[in-house]
Amino acid sequence: MNRKVKVLVCKLSSCFVEPSCSQPNKSATQSFSSTPWTAQVAIRRKYECDYAEIFVNTPDSYAEVFSQYTHFVLFGSVFYNVKLVSLQILLLKVAKMVGCRTLLVGNQQGFEQDIQFKSGVDVVVxxxxxxxxxxxxxxxxxxxxxxxxxxxxxxxxxxxxRSKKHFCNGISFLKSRKDICRFDYWSSPYNFKQRIVSVGTGCPFGCTFCPSQNSIWSSKSADQIVNEVAFWKGTAIDLLTAEFFLNRKWLEKTLDALASAYIPIWMRVQGRIDSIHRNLDLLPLCKKAGIEMIYVGLESASDRVMETCNKSNNQTWRVEEIIQVARQNNIGINLNLMVGFPEDDEDSLNETYEFIKRYPYASTASFFRPIPGTSIIQEMKNSGLPFEGNIDLDGYLKHYSNRWTDGVHLPTKYLSKDRVVYWKQKFDELMKERSIPFLHFLTHEDISHRIKQRRKRNG
Structure with a gap:
């Protein structure tokens, strides 16, 4: 290479970029993830490193910019959108063309070799x-x-x-906040500014359909979480970790620290049913800490279906008790649903449908889709179930480009594709006609009101 090392870290964005580059997509919720900026800070320990957002509609004038760097690091994923995946591949090709060593970081859904072949990227993480x-x-x-x-x-x-047990090693995106301000994020023309602050990683459980299965759980310290959350006071934040309620000692310490900091904030977290249920007594502290919404991984109300997915602790009686305690503490609940598991039949889907009628705390139901690298793939092969083009990237994008609405979807052991689609539409109609209580917590006005209330209460 024989040049001074100079790294460019980029993130694909469908929502927001530096205003001088192009206009944000006004139809999308503005979203922010701290992960690429944290990586920039880590690289800066030894090398010169810049950061840039790349908006999907930016003109293809990348070569001149990329040629100023020796290394190009792109944060991207296999989106459910052919346009975004094509842009990801194009960016990597251009960076290679001008002589950059290239790195792609993101959830590639098991298509690492396919993306590497199409883009020529040097390394995929x-x-x-x-x-x-x-x-x-x-x-x-x-x-x-x-x-x-x-x-x-x-x-x-x-x-x-995940062979390492630490998480972020104390490195915070706050060390690059001068660059954050340079992107003029605060003056963006949105009422609802959503941030994603990573607080932990990994999930030790073995749900067969989940790409996070059987991985080491680790987290940031409570002090680091408080400092990063405080930077975005007055906004809405996802505290991102696959299992927020797993480690009670860490959970109590983190919630105590957030509650003591009196940050005017609106936060949401996610967790497994059994982990949340085990910590129900901490929901009042969650509320004091600023957590207003909990995503609960129900998936299906059928114990039989969940047991075949190695998620046998998903019993609905636990969900009922979670909803009851959450109501008492004025915390919103969002039940995540999937339709079309390999073991789904008329009875299991009807069981889930009746449960959601009684407890209307779900806003969407997504189609089940087999993700490469998950153990449920082998189970489907053993059962002779088809994959509908799921074996390569092109087929995956064609058939699964939108897991909520369009595309070709899979039969189960007992139901045809048409019946799976029928049940998906039935869930959609139910959610549309019912007043879903948790939506009240997601309106821009309500979030702003709750943040103002919290700011006033905390002085």
Whole structure:
């Protein structure tokens, strides 16, 4: 390479970019993730590094910019959108063309080799809710950021990344906040500004359909979480981790720290039914900490179906008690649903339908889709179930480009594709006609009102 190492970290965005580059997509909720900026801080420990957002409608004038750098790091994923995946591949090709060493970081849904072949990217780090700093450290150890030839692995799996037990190693995006201000995020023309602040990674459970299965759980410290949340006071935040309620000692310490900080904020978290139920006595503290919404992984109200997916602790009686305690503490609940598990039949879907009629705390039901790398794939093969083009990237995008509405979907062991679609439409109609209580918590006006109430209450 024989040039001074200079790294450009980029993130694909369908919602927001630096105003000088192009206009945000006004039809989408503005979203922010701290992960790429945290990676920038990590790289800056040794190398010069800049950051840029790339908006999907930006003109194709990347070559001139990329040629100023020796390394190009792109945060992207296999989106359910052909246009975004095509742009991801184009960016990597252009960076390679002008002589950059290229790195793709993101959840590639098991299509690492396919994307590598199409784009020519040097290294792919496949990560979902994983620690980007561990990935940066592993790449540094193997010479990726040096000016000599790279001889290390071409792919890093989530197992490689999660081999380390620490999370972010104390490195925070706050160290790059001067760059954050440079992107003029605060003056964006949106009433609802949603941030994503990563607080932990991994999930030790073995749900067969989940790409996070059987991975090491680790987290940031309570102090670091408070500092990062406080930076975005007055906004809405997703505290991102696959399992927020897993470790009670960490949970209590984090909630105590957030509650004591009196931050005017609106936050939502997610967790498994059994983990949330085990910590029901902490929901009042969740409310004091600023948590207004909990995403609950119901998936299906059928114990039989959940048991076949290795999620046998999903009993609906636990959900009923979670809803009851959440109501008492004025915390919103969103039940995540999936339609068309391999073991779904008329009885299981009707069971879930009747449960949602009694407890209307779901806003959408997505089609089940087999994700490469998950253990449910082998189970489907053993049962002779079809994959509908799920074996390569092109087929996946064609058939699963929108898991909520369009596309070809799968039969189950007992139901045809038409019956699966029928049940999906039936769930959609139910949710449309019913007044879903949790939606009250998601309106821009209500979020702003709750933040103002919290600010006033806390002085």
């Amino acid at each position: 496949s990560a979902i809710d994983s620690d980007p700093i561990v990935a940066i450290d592993l790449l540094e150890e193997n010479g990726f950021f040096s000016d000599s030839d790279y001889q290390g692995p071409k792919q890093y799996s989530k197992k490689d990344i």
